[in-house]
Amino acid sequence: MLTIESLTHLGMGRASDGRSLLPRVLPGEEVDVAQDGSVRIVTPSADRVAAPCRHYKSCGGCAMQHATDAFVADWKLGIVQKAVHAHGLSPEFHAVQTSPANSRRRAKFSGRRTKKGAMVGFHGRASHTLFAVPDCQLVTPALLDILPALEALTVLACSRKGEIDLTLTDAPLGPDVLVTTDKELTPQLRIEVAAFANHHGLSRLVWNDEPVVTINAPAQDFVGAKVTPPPGAFLQATKHGEMTLLQAVEEITGKAQRVVDLFAGCGTFTLPLAKRAEVHAVEGEAEMLSALDRGWRAGHELRKVTTETRDLFRRPLEPDELRHFDTAVIDPPRAGADAQIATLARSDIKTIAMVSCNPITFARDANTLVDAGFEMPWVQTVDQFRWSPHVEMVAAFTRK
Incomplete structure (x- = not known):
């Protein structure tokens, strides 16, 4: 024992x-x-506790449904605290904000053909075995409702012994579906797939990198500005999580006049902040910035937004470029942004809102800023990947 x-x-x-x-x-x-x-x-x-999802024992999509919500919140907060305390930092930690069940608006499923048709679902933990998840407690009802129809799409898109990825995004006018497959899109198959999308009310269907049909723009509402992200582009996992992060960022940047948004994506923070400040959005993916720009131009009562396509890992904004801004927002991928953080530390920027999905790189980058003279009064932990080990955080940094 x-x-x-x-x-x-x-x-x-x-x-x-x-x-x-x-x-x-x-x-x-x-x-x-x-x-x-x-x-x-x-x-x-x-x-x-008893797992709320009947698929928990077989599906590998969740790791912590056997624990109370309070335990999971404390555990995730502890992960963030441990990483931050390891650098000798001691900010105030706000209570964890957890997204509700059935609120995940974007997820990647797998599809495989079977003797009787096809199966769409998630793999088992550390396994290639695929399990159907018709009663998944993670994703939104709209994504659950489309799963049975995606079995027919799998028959069209999947080879007999292969497997496809189906990246689904919940959009107001119908699910947005990205199919990743090694099967060639023939003219006849294009007709069949387009008919499938029309019949099942998809907003858009993309085959690998090729849009097959857009019936309605799969636009997302970034607080008053409508943005249609590129297929498969990054999007905060839940609307609740997005709004929690945004509320914290707005609190940090409340007095800003000129903001630089680093790793801006499609404008999650850029466009809401443009209601009261001029914003310069910097992102490595040109398609995402194009979507952001279109959303800004179609928006109402937004201040000036400029965009710049730039690899911030290889070519971070230097202090002389940052002198035009009083506030920075930075939301890097899991690797963090040590090069960009180093130039922010040497700049005249007074206020920084840092968002992260990795406690280790977050704590490393936070320590760099504190060593350069910033104070970190508080950290907000956000759990929008419910029942998983993933955790996100946002923190305020102000010069002493």
Whole structure:
């Protein structure tokens, strides 16, 4: 018998034998591990609950449905705190904001043909086995409703022994579907796929990099500005998470007149901030900036927005370029933005709102700013990837 001593940042339980990492267990639990690796809970934790999703045991999409919401929030907050405290930083940590169930508006499913037709779903944990998830508790009802129809699309798009990816985004006028497949899009197949999209009310269907049909623009509302992201482009996972991050960014940048938005994407922060400040949006993907620009031009009562396509990893904005702005917003990918953070630290920027999806690189970059004379009064943790190990955060930095 083993006792679970703690959880890793990926939700695996560290056992008392000093070597075992076990899934779907909780600290303090006593467990038996069979020779096949299966785990039997002998003494359950008071924080253990019945999983709300009937697919939890087979599907690998969630890791923490066996724990109470309060436990998961505390665990995720602890991950952020541990990373930040490792650098000797001690800001105030606001309470975790968690997105509700069935609010995930973007997800990547897999599709595979079967003897009876096709299956669309998620893979099992650390497995190539695919499981249908008709009652998934993560994604929005609109995405759940389209899953049965996507089985027919899988028959069209998938080779007999292959597998396809289906990236789905919930849009107001119908799901936006990106098909990733090695099957060639023939003229006849194009007709069939377009007919499928029209019949099932999709807003847009894209085959690899090629748009097949756009029936309605799959626009997203960025607080008053409508933006149609490129197929498969980054989008905050839930509307709740997006609004929580935006509220924090707006609080940090409240007095700004000239803002530079670094790693701006399609304008999640740029366009709402343009209601009261001029914003310069910098992003490495030209298509995303084009979508942002179109959204700004069609918006109402927005101040000036300029865009710049630039690889901020290889060519960060230098201090002489940053002198035109009083405030910066930065939302880098998981690798963080050490080069851009270094130039921000040397600049005259007074206020920075930093958003991150990686506690380790966030803490590293935060430490660079604090060493350069910034204060970090608070951190807001956001859990929009409910029941997963992923966590996001936003923090305020002001020069002393």
